[in-house]
Amino acid sequence: MSDIIAYKWQFTIEKEQLDQLDFLVEDLMASMDVAFDDDRPEQADVSLFFEATDDMQNQKETCMRIAQQLNQSAEVVFEPVYAENWQAKAYEDMPPIEVGAFYVYQNPEVEKPTDKICIHIPAQMAFGTGSHATTEGCLKLFQELVKTGAPLHKVMDMGAGTAILSIAASLFVENLDVYAVDIDPDAIVIALENAQKHKVSLKAAAGDGFKTPLCVQNAPYDLIFANILKNPLLMMKDDLYDQLQAGGYAIISGFDETQQQEVLDAYQNLGFSCITTVTKDAWVAALLRK
Numbered sequence: 001m002s003d004i005i006a007y008k009w010q011f012t013i014e015k016e017q018l019d020q021l022d023f024l025v026e027d028l029m030a031s032m033d034v035a036f037d038d039d040r041p042e043q044a045d046v047s048l049f050f051e052a053t054d055d056m057q058n059q060k061e062t063c064m065r066i067a068q069q070l071n072q073s074a075e076v077v078f079e080p081v082y083a084e085n086w087q088a089k090a091y092e093d094m095p096p097i098e099v100g101a102f103y104v105y106q107n108p109e110v111e112k113p114t115d116k117i118c119i120h121i122p123a124q125m126a127f128g129t130g131s132h133a134t135t136e137g138c139l140k141l142f143q144e145l146v147k148t149g150a151p152l153h154k155v156m157d158m159g160a161g162t163a164i165l166s167i168a169a170s171l172f173v174e175n176l177d178v179y180a181v182d183i184d185p186d187a188i189v190i191a192l193e194n195a196q197k198h199k200v201s202l203k204a205a206a207g208d209g210f211k212t213p214l215c216v217q218n219a220p221y222d223l224i225f226a227n228i229l230k231n232p233l234l235m236m237k238d239d240l241y242d243q244l245q246a247g248g249y250a251i252i253s254g255f256d257e258t259q260q261q262e263v264l265d266a267y268q269n270l271g272f273s274c275i276t277t278v279t280k281d282a283w284v285a286a287l288l289r290k
C-alpha cells in the first residue's frame with residue numbers, strides 16, 4: 001500500500017454559492033478543486049485537499065461547517081489520497097492538452113508530438129488537476145497576444161502554482177524575464193523544480209499577492225498573468241493595475257460565467273479595456289489592456 005499524501009473532503013453546493021465558498025475557504029491551508037457535471041448544471045462538486053496530519057477531526061469539522069453553511073443537507077465525503085491513486089487520478093483528470101503551439105502532459109509515458117512545445121507538469125500537490133480549463137484559457141490568450149506583436153519583456157505570474165504559465169511564456173518568447181509568486185510556499189518549490197526541468201530561468205517567491213517584495217521590486221511588468229479566483233482577483237486589482245506598464249496586458253482567469261460581469265466591470269472601472277475572453281467548461285479567461 002502506498003503512502004497517504006493528502007486527505008480529501010468532498011461536498012456539493014449550488015454553483016451560485018461559489019462566491020461565498022471563496023470567502024469561506026480563503027484562510028484554509030488546503031487546495032481546492034471545483035468540478036462541474038453536465039447532468040447537474042446548477043451544482044458544483046467541491047474537493048478540499050488537506051495535508052495528511054493528525055488534525056483529521058479538525059479538518060472534518062471545518063469542512064462540515066463550510067458545507068453546511070452553504071447547503072444544510074450537505075454530505076461531506078472523506079477519502080484518503082494515496083500517492084499511487086493521486087498520480088493515476090491526475091493522469092485521468094488531466095489527459096494531455098493541446099493549446100495552439102503547446103502540448104501539456106502529466107504522464108511521462110505519453111507519446112509527445114515533435115512539432116509542439118511540450119511541457120511536462122507531473123502530478124503534484126500544487127494546483128493542477130481538474131480546473132485546467134482556466135490554465136488552458138490563459139495559454140490560448142497568451143498566444144493570441146504574442147501574435148499581435150505586443151512587446152513583451154517582463155512578465156509576472158501571480159498565483160503561479162506549478163509555474164505552467166511561466167514556463168509556457170518563457171518557451172514561447174525568447175529572452176523573457178519571468179517572475180512568479182504564490183501564497184503557498186510548497187507551490188514555489190514545485191514551480192522552481194518545474195522551471196529548472198524545462199531549462200527556464202524563473203525568479204520565484206512565496207507571498208500574498210502584489211505586496212510580495214519580489215513583485216514590488218521588479219515592477220512594472222509588460223504582462224501579468226493572474227489565474228486565481230474571483231475574490232483574490234478583485235482584492236488585487238488596484239495593485240495589479242499599478243504594477244503594469246502603461247499599455248501593458250493582463251491575462252486574468254479563475255472566475256466563472258456567473259462571475260464574469262462583476263470581475264470585468266471592476267477591472268474596466270479601473271481603466272482596463274477588455275480585448276477578448278475565452279470560456280471553457282463555464283470558466284472564463286480574459287485578456288485586458290491597461
Ligand SMILES: C[S@@+](CC[C@H](N)C(=O)[O-])C[C@H]1O[C@@H](n2cnc3c(N)ncnc32)[C@H](O)[C@@H]1O
Pocket residue numbers: 126127128131134135138158159160161162163164165181182183184187207208209210227228229232254
Ligand atoms: C487556480 S491556481 C493557478 C495556477 C497556475 N497559474 C495555472 O494557471 O494553472 C491559483 C494559484 O493561486 C495561488 N494563490 C491564491 N491566493 C493567492 C494570493 N493571495 N497570492 C498569491 N498566490 C495566491 C494558489 O496557491 C494557487 O496556486
